[in-house]
Amino acid sequence: MNKDIKALRQQLEQLQKSHREGSVGKKAFEAGKAQLEREILQAVLAAPEAAAAGAQAPRPSRALTAGVLSFVVVLAVAGYAWTGSPGVPSAGPPTAAAAEGGNPHASGAVDEAQFIAAVEQLAERLKGQPDDVEGWAMLARSYGMLGRLDDALPAYQKAVALNGQDARLLADYADTLALKNDRNLEGEPLALVERALKIEPTNLKALSLAGAAAFNRKDYAGAVRYWERVVQHAPAESPYLPQVQASIAEARERGGLGPASGAAAPAKPPPVAVAAAKPAAAPVARPAPDAAGGATIRGTVRLAPALAMMAAPTDAVFIFARPAEGSRMPLAIVRKQVKDLPVDFVLDDSMAMSPGAKLSLFPQVVVSARVSKSGQAVPSAGDLSGQSAPIAPTASGLLIEINEVVKN
Numbered sequence: 001m002n003k004d005i006k007a008l009r010q011q012l013e014q015l016q017k018s019h020r021e022g023s024v025g026k027k028a029f030e031a032g033k034a035q036l037e038r039e040i041l042q043a044v045l046a047a048p049e050a051a052a053a054g055a056q057a058p059r060p061s062r063a064l065t066a067g068v069l070s071f072v073v074v075l076a077v078a079g080y081a082w083t084g085s086p087g088v089p090s091a092g093p094p095t096a097a098a099a100e101g102g103n104p105h106a107s108g109a110v111d112e113a114q115f116i117a118a119v120e121q122l123a124e125r126l127k128g129q130p131d132d133v134e135g136w137a138m139l140a141r142s143y144g145m146l147g148r149l150d151d152a153l154p155a156y157q158k159a160v161a162l163n164g165q166d167a168r169l170l171a172d173y174a175d176t177l178a179l180k181n182d183r184n185l186e187g188e189p190l191a192l193v194e195r196a197l198k199i200e201p202t203n204l205k206a207l208s209l210a211g212a213a214a215f216n217r218k219d220y221a222g223a224v225r226y227w228e229r230v231v232q233h234a235p236a237e238s239p240y241l242p243q244v245q246a247s248i249a250e251a252r253e254r255g256g257l258g259p260a261s262g263a264a265a266p267a268k269p270p271p272v273a274v275a276a277a278k279p280a281a282a283p284v285a286r287p288a289p290d291a292a293g294g295a296t297i298r299g300t301v302r303l304a305p306a307l308a309m310m311a312a313p314t315d316a317v318f319i320f321a322r323p324a325e326g327s328r329m330p331l332a333i334v335r336k337q338v339k340d341l342p343v344d345f346v347l348d349d350s351m352a353m354s355p356g357a358k359l360s361l362f363p364q365v366v367v368s369a370r371v372s373k374s375g376q377a378v379p380s381a382g383d384l385s386g387q388s389a390p391i392a393p394t395a396s397g398l399l400i401e402i403n404e405v406v407k408n
Contacts, residue, residue: 172205175189243311295348301342313339316375319345324363331351369385
């Protein structure tokens with residue numbers, strides 16, 4: 001767990017103990033508790049950013065992450081390096097335990113109820129201190145972390161009205177507007193990104209979002225230019241750089257730009273079949289019977305460049321096959337992490353959930369890949385997904401691109 005968060009939690013516990021013992025009066029306790037809870041909230045918001053790409057010294061979405069929010073290639077509001085934990089709703093906020101490896105029982109973890117309580121106390125305090133720009137920015141990011149975009153946007157508006165020269169704030173606001181508008185960056189979100197870049201030309205999140213906007217309107221050369229600036233200015237140890245570089249390669253390929261000067265050749269040839277998020281009418285992969293006589297599906301999963309910033313390196317990735325018709329129960333499943341992408345996978349009969357639910361028992365299946373923000377196998381809004389068209393359970397060379405956002 002983040003050492004600062006742990007220390008603050010210990011201070012809060014000591015304060016509560018002193019109050020119970022009578023050595024700290026009610027007024028002093030309430031004042032001290034409010035201050036510590038605010039500091040804990042601030043530390044929770046800052047932790048993912050520091051881990052993210054070092055982007056901006058604190059930070060996509062928490063660095064490809066979002067201080068709670070995340071978006072496209074290296075910094076954004078949905079990118080925090082948080083993972084869900086059993087017993088916590090999938091839409092809940094990240095916890096301090098996540099930074100400690102995802103252990104929800106780690107000592108000193110800030111649980112969902114505590115986080116929400118701190119956020120609501122901050123909102124209440126701001127009613128009496130409407131000129132606290134830092135407070136409004138923190139409240140906006142906190143609401144974003146909770147998935148409350150309708151509450152986050154007014155908070156961002158207040159923060160930007162008080163300080164329109166904060167590039168990070170403008171980029172986070174743009175990201176949240178895009179998330180609310182089905183990830184469409186055109187219009188006001190892009191205008192905010194451009195403002196951010198005028199103020200701070202090397203702001204990693206703004207560069208990432210600008211690249212995503214260019215990519216989405218098929219300006220692949222523009223996307224490459226923005227994302228190469230991300231690579232140029234991001235810390236060399238940033239865990240997001242491989243994904244940014246993969247996005248650059250994708251943009252170069254789609255734009256027919258060729259590899260960058262001095263770029264290394266791909267380590268392996270691309271898969272022979274591509275499966276889009278919206279399946280085509282016919283199977284797309286060639287059969288390859290398994291030597292053991294069972295069913296085996298082989299392929300590769302990658303993350304679309306336009307969604308790269310919405311995923312943190314430690315987010316869970318579930319790759320699974322289900323019958324093309326009838327039951328949606330998975331027949332075989334493997335779990336990876338975003339940092340593994342692009343990744344080769346194998347699904348076969350040995351992974352069957354039950355003897356009567358094997359790949360080989362079905363003439364056609366659909367293979368899906370999903371980035372789970374909660375870490376849970378059950379899909380929830382905000383997850384990222386992609387799937388194949390119906391294919392034979394002996395297909396190989398399959399390519400699944402994760403390129404859609406799961407909605408409610």
